[in-house]
Amino acid sequence: MEYKNLQVEDSEYGIRPDPMFTDDNGSLSFYFDSESVTIEPWGENAFRVRASCLNKMPERAWALSEKVSSPKADIKIEPKFASITNGKIRASVSNRGKIVISNAKSNKVILEEYARHRLDLLDPKCSSLRIQAREWKARLGSPDYHLTMRFESQNPDERIYGMGQYQQPFLNLKGADIELAQRNSQATVPFAVSSEGYGFLWNNPSIGRAVFSKLTTTFEAYSTDILDYYVVVGDAPSEIMRAYTAATGRVPMMPEYGLGFWQCKLRYQTQEELLQVAREYKKRNLPIDLIVCDYFHWPAQGDWKFDPTFWPDPDAMIAELKEMNIELMVSIWPTVERTSENYEEMLRRGLLIRQDRGIRASMEGRGYAIHFDATNPEARKFIWDAAKRNYFDKGVKVFWLDEAEPEYSVYDFDIYRYAAGPNLAIGNIYPVEYARAFYEGQAAAGQTNIVNLLRCAWAGSQKYGALVWSGDIASSWGSFRNQLAAGLNMGMAGLAWFTTDIGGFHGGLPEDPAFRELLVRWFQWGAYCPVMRLHGDREPKQPQLGTTGGSFCLSGGPNEVWSYGDEVYKICEKYLRIREELRDYTRGLHKAAHEHGDPIMRPLFYDFPEDKESWMVEDQYMYGPKYLVAPVLEAKQTKREVYLPGASIKWKGVDGNEYEGGKRVTVDCPLDTMPVFTRDG
Numbered sequence: 001m002e003y004k005n006l007q008v009e010d011s012e013y014g015i016r017p018d019p020m021f022t023d024d025n026g027s028l029s030f031y032f033d034s035e036s037v038t039i040e041p042w043g044e045n046a047f048r049v050r051a052s053c054l055n056k057m058p059e060r061a062w063a064l065s066e067k068v069s070s071p072k073a074d075i076k077i078e079p080k081f082a083s084i085t086n087g088k089i090r091a092s093v094s095n096r097g098k099i100v101i102s103n104a105k106s107n108k109v110i111l112e113e114y115a116r117h118r119l120d121l122l123d124p125k126c127s128s129l130r131i132q133a134r135e136w137k138a139r140l141g142s143p144d145y146h147l148t149m150r151f152e153s154q155n156p157d158e159r160i161y162g163m164g165q166y167q168q169p170f171l172n173l174k175g176a177d178i179e180l181a182q183r184n185s186q187a188t189v190p191f192a193v194s195s196e197g198y199g200f201l202w203n204n205p206s207i208g209r210a211v212f213s214k215l216t217t218t219f220e221a222y223s224t225d226i227l228d229y230y231v232v233v234g235d236a237p238s239e240i241m242r243a244y245t246a247a248t249g250r251v252p253m254m255p256e257y258g259l260g261f262w263q264c265k266l267r268y269q270t271q272e273e274l275l276q277v278a279r280e281y282k283k284r285n286l287p288i289d290l291i292v293c294d295y296f297h298w299p300a301q302g303d304w305k306f307d308p309t310f311w312p313d314p315d316a317m318i319a320e321l322k323e324m325n326i327e328l329m330v331s332i333w334p335t336v337e338r339t340s341e342n343y344e345e346m347l348r349r350g351l352l353i354r355q356d357r358g359i360r361a362s363m364e365g366r367g368y369a370i371h372f373d374a375t376n377p378e379a380r381k382f383i384w385d386a387a388k389r390n391y392f393d394k395g396v397k398v399f400w401l402d403e404a405e406p407e408y409s410v411y412d413f414d415i416y417r418y419a420a421g422p423n424l425a426i427g428n429i430y431p432v433e434y435a436r437a438f439y440e441g442q443a444a445a446g447q448t449n450i451v452n453l454l455r456c457a458w459a460g461s462q463k464y465g466a467l468v469w470s471g472d473i474a475s476s477w478g479s480f481r482n483q484l485a486a487g488l489n490m491g492m493a494g495l496a497w498f499t500t501d502i503g504g505f506h507g508g509l510p511e512d513p514a515f516r517e518l519l520v521r522w523f524q525w526g527a528y529c530p531v532m533r534l535h536g537d538r539e540p541k542q543p544q545l546g547t548t549g550g551s552f553c554l555s556g557g558p559n560e561v562w563s564y565g566d567e568v569y570k571i572c573e574k575y576l577r578i579r580e581e582l583r584d585y586t587r588g589l590h591k592a593a594h595e596h597g598d599p600i601m602r603p604l605f606y607d608f609p610e611d612k613e614s615w616m617v618e619d620q621y622m623y624g625p626k627y628l629v630a631p632v633l634e635a636k637q638t639k640r641e642v643y644l645p646g647a648s649i650k651w652k653g654v655d656g657n658e659y660e661g662g663k664r665v666t667v668d669c670p671l672d673t674m675p676v677f678t679r680d681g
Helices: 237-248 271-283 314-323 343-348 377-390 430-444 477-491 513-526 566-581 583-596
Strands: 002-005 020-024 027-032 035-041 046-052 074-078 081-086 089-094 099-103 109-112 134-138 145-152 160-165 177-180 187-194 198-202 208-212 216-224 227-233 261-263 290-293 327-332 363-365 367-371 398-401 452-454 466-469 532-534 621-623 627-629 639-644 650-653 658-660 663-668 676-679
Touching (some): 027 081, 027 089, 035 089, 035 134, 089 227, 109 227, 160 477, 177 187, 177 216, 187 237, 227 237, 261 566, 271 290, 314 327, 477 513, 513 532, 513 566, 658 663
Parallel strands (some): 261 532, 452 466
Antiparallel strands (some): 002 020, 020 027, 027 035, 074 081, 081 089, 099 109, 134 145, 177 208, 198 227, 363 367, 621 627, 650 658, 650 676
């Protein structure tokens, strides 16, 4: 270990010594007063930066759980200055602890801490504002802090992509103020890719906030004991994404049933109803890979088994589906009612979440249910053993892990604490641990290609087979537009598997011509999504069939492709067959996601980073490197403008015409056609 204790100078803050710099086995550290900071290489061209006011730096991987090979960094410690260089990335630290990160090849600054004070009178940004870049505010009665991290905005025209899924139509997040929290239809995955040539992960699962303004980029954690972020530079978005997913994990290989069409509705109430739908698909010779048995098919929340009243012979049902080559997915909730057969044992063994004060209830609904503690390995094993016994061993291999309305759940750190400790109380890590429970169980049972359908996710969820769907969304054109932005930004946050409720979840009248048009356009887009899944709570609701188990939860109206009239049926059939024709190509995209971390659906700039216009387009995308997809996002639209990137590229439209790249074209899009262009070569 080598260090240099630098000299003292006066300021309005009084006598303030410079920080102590050290070379700690290839990492640059510096210390002043209560704060310690470490900058260490984390794979090629990347750093992990951590800071804490504790006596010892907490050792938590959070999303950075994968082992990555890191070259030996070049560390220099000079009077009033220190730096560390790892390939294409360099971090320099001033004698007042200000960090500036730059591209070591071009010397371009990509991140500079926003500090406005008079600690360094020679700093051109010296100011009397007394604003620190790393601001630690103690939370009264807690060992944690409210942490704020501020960076200078290097370019007001910078474009920011990723951060997970939010219900808004903008792909570029520059100018956005984003909540860092899980909600139904919102999944925080705090990794951003910048047009300035870097990727940034806020590696902290606390509920908080991110603001990408023209002046500053700010991240906040409302309750934490550590600052932790990862930054990587790259010459192209693909280089950045591949480095990031190497550090946080990549999706498993998608099994064959994930490449085709999934049929779903809210909800099939009985075994016979579900089988009748599956039989009809086969009778019509329609492609179908999977059908879903949605929630409240159980006697009580926390039983994790079929209700024998409405599902009398699940073994026979699954066997018949297997004969038709259709997989069955079942919905599993993490909630446990007091009437559940497992409640008393789980309570006795400490497998349920606990609270600081008040009633132990984590969700409103049918009675008061309590979440099992997914951060507890014993609890994860308990729920998997129940699922294995009642589902997996019967032939169910696909699980819909519904977080059970997280906005009504225990994600408020001022009220609840998970058993695992205060820093997990705030919930963003919970979806990761929930998926982990089923991934660990399925892997132990010998399954390697694992799919867990989740409503929420965080950085790293992808390595547990997380297929994220965009939650309970409205059946509207505005909602449809939002899902395009959500899917693309999820891909740029490292979650290559994404799907939506085709047609939206809430409402939708199968007899309404306006809704039929919306469903057609959504269905066409779904054929070019990582997973194609029809779902929704259609009107009118079906009659209640009984008084036991989940029968109180009414089923939505019909939601099969033949439920919307002959015209819609023919268009849906056309796109079901297109999806089937894409099977080999889609398999290749999933293989690239598994092996390299490439998003399956991605913005145009991912494949055309040198084309400046491609960074500006927000209503088109690439389905892998070959197909450019231009969804129809407005009612009554029969023509739309499309930008074709790459001046040297030839594109072929579905109309059979050939088009030159680097230009905008206007093409026809009658109801039965969505514009898709095929790249030549």
